[in-house]
Amino acid sequence: MSTETEFSTIGKRVTKPDARDKATGRALYATDLVVPRMLYGKILRSKQIHAKIKNIDTSRAQRLPGVICVITAEDTPKIAYGFGKDNLPLKFGKVRSLMDEVAAVAARTPEIAAEALELIEVEYEPLREVTDPFEALKEDAPLIHEQRADNLSMVFDYVHGNIDQGLDESDHLVEGRFDVQFIAHSCLGPCASIAEWQTDGTLLMKTPTQVPFLYQRDMADVLGIAGSQVCVEQPYIGGGFGSKLDLYPYEVIAALLAKKAARPVKIEYDRQEEFLYSPVRSPMVMDVKTGCTKDGQLTVRVADIWSDNGAYNSWGAVTPLVSMQTASALYRVPHVHFYCRIIYTNNPYGGAMRGFGNPELTFAIEQQIEELAEICGMDPLEFRLLNANQPGETNLAGMKITTCGLSDCLNKSAEEVDYKKRMTEVGSDRGVGIASAIHVGGGARIYPSDGCGVIVRINDFGKVSIISGSTEIGQGSDTILTQIVAEELGVPVDWINVVNTDTDVRPWDVGVHASRTTFIAGNAALKAAREVKEKILETAAEILKEKPGKLTIKNGEIISIENPEKKLPLGKAIRSKHFRQGGSVISGEYYYDPPTVHQDKEWRGNISATYGFGAHAVDVEVDRETGKIKVHKVAAAHDVGRVINPVGAEGQVHGGVAMGLGYALTEQIQLDSGRMLNPNFTDYKIPTTMDIPEVVPIFVETNDPEGPFGAKGMGEITMVPTAAAIANAVYNATGVRIKSLPITPEKVLNALKAKEQK
Amino acid sequence: MIQFEYGCPGSLMETTSILRNNPEAVLLAGGTDILVRIKQGMIQPAMLVDIKSITELHGISSIEQNGLRIGALTTLTELVENDLIRNRCPVLSAAALSMACVQVRNRATIGGNVANASPAADTVPPLMAFDAELEIFADEDIKRVPIGEFFTAPGETVLQENEILTAILIPDTARKAHYIKHTLREAMDIAGVGVCVSRKTQGAPDPRVVLGAVAPTPIRVPAAEQFLSEGKIEEACAAAVDAARPIDDVRASASYRKDVIYPLVKRASYAVFAR
């Protein structure tokens, strides 16, 4: 492994280029944008959780001064969209949840638009509702989508090995039911889009999507126009965490209103709307079984899952794709069965969210690991090390584990909380816990392509522009691309600018998801920069009369490796290409699509070019009289291949741990008959700075051969093991195991009381 | 569009005359309760009467021997930072510091917290544990109401439409007190249960046991106080549990609230009675 000192910028603490604008409020997010002649759109949502729409009367709203137009499903092409083709931008015939869009208004001011909504009269005929996924599967349950035979949207079924054999080979078996809750992404930047039709008939969407290129196609399809007629421009994005991975009805409605009004229309959510109407992380009930031999070798794992999908299929419906990998690939388990039902209900529908099914199942699996270790009389850390994934293995799901720092992550995080010693201490209210995680780290071939294009060009003065298909959502990927190009080209980072324009200019990318941008866009940027470098050196070689192979670029200057006094400023080399007949533009481009495969029908295949690993070790204190949990420390060790930017990597760890803590302890969308009871930050409790313990990021650098400068993706895995580690620590402190998230004081107290009564 | 008239009187007299002529008017102090409720559409007052320019409502002063007069417009930040309060009634500073966040504390007032009459209002249990009195401007006159008689139901008080809370009086601060706000989060959270226990620093302890967020109004528990004065802490805790009438809501279930009263009263009592 090469050492840090060989690099000029990789591994260095580089400040994000957008930091200053964001800190001073100069950065323009979608909510900040206004364009000339813009109208404000507002959406009338269903007042019924499940009902037939008998009639909609918009006439009074239409007459309100200042209202420009009102639309209902009747004004739309009624093309169902979403990957399940089960959703309409404006609902027709019936509503299936309180998120459902019934009508929309464009008006001169947001206030007039809101007033107009009150004037729209909708006649409903209520239908029987079903908000419990188990009830929804019963024969007599009301159908959410009548054209279907039942409420089972999808089933994911995966097997490797032979379960009966696995059970036979098990000396010990633990079983349990675990459940995880509805949570909200809680992006600081709420949903906001401006739709504007150009005179040439193209639709320009200014919108904070995470998938600008897939979005073009989805938007075109739902409007019945060509993909080439949709151009997507992303303003600064105030966080995504997966919530902006799909096209949503509000965006289509903005486009429809803008078309009808022949003026730009903006729709934006306030915080309450963001809670009520943006997608959620779906809850799951998980019956899990894990077995091992008496010396602690894992033998079998069975996960049987019910997921409450809500009323429509968005990307939440496919989260089992990743839970499945948790089942098949976290540790080495010869016999695995994973079964998950995606169930339609009248609840809010699920979107993608950081970790995508992984924190859910890890919460269950990592608790059972500890239960088994205890039965075997083994130290849980040793138990994990015995079963840990190893480099160079292809597992039974066909995943090729190349580099793997799991054991190092376990040892280092454990050491940080003095795990071995503290684990066996009794009689205090403090406890330690640990949990591991695996997640894709080299992209994820969920779509036929997992590619990203990057163009690098350099101007007359040596200034470098990166034009990338990838999307910066605050995670710092533009900084990573900058560092990669700076390192490869030998120029200072502040000579580089990432140009964020629209889909007409940028090369294609599948989107910012699956922790893929550093790895995929980074590889594309690296190779595009390499092409630029080669062109520059060729030109310089002519001028300096040296072989190109004997030249290098350092700090913006071309120098001869053997005669360092022979040198040429970068700009001069570029200009020599411009100021001549038959000159050329110095640019490079690369489309990187990783060497992976789409999973087969049995869900096998190497979906990612490399895998990330991590372990969180936590130190908690439990108040036995109130059940309140205080987390003192989280040591978060992650195999990230190589740290490109420590500031960014630490930021991902801090953010992931904070999100993991909220998931573990305080966050929960509370629903009553499909209605959210706590749509505000007072009662939907994300952790505040006062709740964040000491977080110690630890990086294990395995220098992945496929990664740019050895790096792997790390965005999601940082939140995956936190909740499981906390549950284990609570058990260590108190002897009670909480199998339900969030681990509220009430659950802890009730469990302690139940234990005493025994 | 949310619309209302806005009045900004300079004196108490002027305020009452505005209130008399506008029965729909509502007083505005820091606005951290009222504006939230307006924005959420819970109330639609025709007029807001901003009392922040009335000088008599500002200021913290010493009264009698070791008493305090706290102007209704005293902000939570002032409660946290003011030396008089910190020295004589540190529990009130601590309670204020447990509330909301810096930005809200800079605007929110003690008068607003009391007049808003939330069962979970954090300044109220300490004030009740000090036998505070409320100074009210009514009919061009000043009257005093013991804080224990002020609240009638969630959000409701004995205050009449044209009456103004001018100050909170603590006649005697010679008490040691401890307030525990039980929340899920360490900041920006509303009490699931609030407990304040106090005792006199000299002579017979004459304890007070006050519970917040477990009944329609903050409540004193005389039975628990009696037990405490006899040195019976466990019995006092049990009496407090008995007196509570909590409800289920998004913050906690009624049964959990009941469960934690006992240990919280015990802790507050030990904190106050420990030597």
Ligand SMILES: Cc1cc2nc3c(=O)[nH]c(=O)nc-3n(C[C@H](O)[C@H](O)[C@H](O)COP(=O)(O)OP(=O)(O)OC[C@H]3O[C@@H](n4cnc5c(N)ncnc54)[C@H](O)[C@@H]3O)c2cc1C
């Ligand atoms: C984010 C947030 C967090 C919060 N956290 C807490 C918390 O932790 N604990 C807590 O207890 N509260 C909390 N609150 C509620 C609120 O901040 C407090 O109750 C605050 O003290 C109210 O004071 P104000 O001056 O803002 O009142 P306003 O909103 O101005 O008024 C509140 C009510 O009192 C009336 N009123 C105000 N002054 C007078 C007066 N002098 N005479 C007669 N009537 C009057 C008003 O008409 C109104 O009905 C929080 C609020 C927010 C927004």
